[in-house]
Amino acid sequence: EDQVTQSPEALRLQEGESSSLNCSYTVSGLRGLFWYRQDPGKGPEFLFTLYSAGEEKEKERLKATLTKKESFLHITAPKPEDSATYLCAVTTMIKAAGNKLTFGGGTRVLVKP
Amino acid sequence: DSGVTQTPKHLITATGQRVTLRCSPRSGDLSVYWYQQSLDQGLQFLIQYYNGEERAKGNILERFSAQQFPDLHSELNLSSLELGDSALYFCASSVGQGREKLFFGSGTQLSVL
Numbered sequence: 621e622d623q624v625t626q627s628p629e630a631l632r633l634q635e636g637e638s639s640s641l642n643c644s645y646t647v648s649g650l651r652g653l654f655w656y657r658q659d660p661g662k663g664p665e666f667l668f669t670l671y672s673a674g675e676e677k678e679k680e681r682l683k684a685t686l687t688k689k690e691s692f693l694h695i696t697a698p699k700p701e702d703s704a705t706y707l708c709a710v711t712t713m714i715k716a717a718g719n720k721l722t723f724g725g726g727t728r729v730l731v732k733p
Numbered sequence: 734d735s736g737v738t739q740t741p742k743h744l745i746t747a748t749g750q751r752v753t754l755r756c757s758p759r760s761g762d763l764s765v766y767w768y769q770q771s772l773d774q775g776l777q778f779l780i781q782y783y784n785g786e787e788r789a790k791g792n793i794l795e796r797f798s799a800q801q802f803p804d805l806h807s808e809l810n811l812s813s814l815e816l817g818d819s820a821l822y823f824c825a826s827s828v829g830q831g832r833e834k835l836f837f838g839s840g841t842q843l844s845v846l
Contacts, residue, residue, distance in 0.1 A: 652832040663735065663823050663837030664776070671832070707776065711832055718789025719764060719830045723776040 622647045624724035626708050631729045633698055641693040641706055641727045649713030653691050654721060655684050656707040664707055667693075698731045705729070736760065737838035739824050745844045751812040754841045758805055758826030764788070765807040766827075766835060767799055771820040782807060783830045814845045 623646045633639055645653065652671050656664035668677045670686040677684050681702060683694040693706055705728045709721035736759035746752055758765050767779040778791035782801035793799075796814075801807045811818060821842050825835040 654834060656837075661840075661842075663737075663825075663839050665735070666834045666836070669832070669834055709776075718781045718783070719827060719832065719835075720766065720778045720781055720789050720791060721835060722778065725775045 622710055622712055622722040624708055624710055624722055626706075626724035626727050628727060629725065631727055633695075633729065633731045635699055635731055635733050636697050638694070638696045638698070641695070641708075641729070643691040643693070643708030643724055644689060645691070645708075645710050645724075647710045647712050647722070651711045651713050653686055654709045654711070655682075655691070655693055656709065658705045658707055658726070667706075695729070698729075700731045700733050703729055703731045735836040735838060737824055737826050737836050739822075739838035739841050741841060742839070743842045743844075745846065746814060747846055748814055748816060750814050750845075751810065752814065752843065754809040754811070754822055754824075754843075756807045756809070756824030756826075756838060758807070758824075759836055762826035762828055762836070763805065764827045764830050765801050765805070766825040767793075767807070767809050768823040768825065768837075769820050770823060770840075774820075776823070779809070781830075788830055811843070816845050819843055819845045 655667040658664045668684040705726040709723040738757040763784045779793040781789040821840045825837045
């Protein structure tokens with residue numbers, strides 16, 4: 621069974637204090653790894669998709685990287701508006717699984733001014 | 734705005750009752766997914782439909798059922814409701830059934846009293 625574990629569960633940062641979030645995964649043939657951002661009471665919002673080890677993607681203050689066992693989401697010089705829960709998810713090569721995403725528990729990030 | 738519309742936003746009902754949650758996918762998207770999010774379980778995949786056909790099934794209870802109609806909107810039916818069914822229910826859509834990203838609606842908050 622596919623498993624996704626995110627750490628830490630919660631992160632408190634000062635504005636400008638860079639940090640990294642970890643996503644470890646176990647999957648039967650990784651088809652894609654996704655990062656989403658979720659604000660309270662709202663649906664997850666897509667950030668990145670990574671498909672193969674060594675791949676990196678960037679968007680503003682966020683950078684996602686992928687290895688064969690884990691992914692990191694680096695937040696550089698965060699601002700209070702970066703406060704959210706960041707979710708990692710994987711999709712597998714197994715045909716019977718369709719295109720379902722298996723999500724981790726998320727990391728709650730709070731950036732204080 | 735993701736383009737995925739879910740109604741109603743909030744639903745309060747009693748144990749033993751039956752409710753229907755509705756989802757309209759983004760224009761052009763053929764796949765619809767249902768997810769349940771609770772504090773202790775995180776985001777759990779329930780079911781995926783592609784162009785009217787069931788494509789993948791997760792840990793969906795037998796008391797729950799879903800369908801996707803010819804106009805591609807989807808409904809999730811929850812019956813014999815229990816207190817533990819209280820959760821946020823999200824619908825998501827994607828263009829196909831490959832490894833493309835999912836777009837999530839803003840969810841239906843179900844409270845079973």
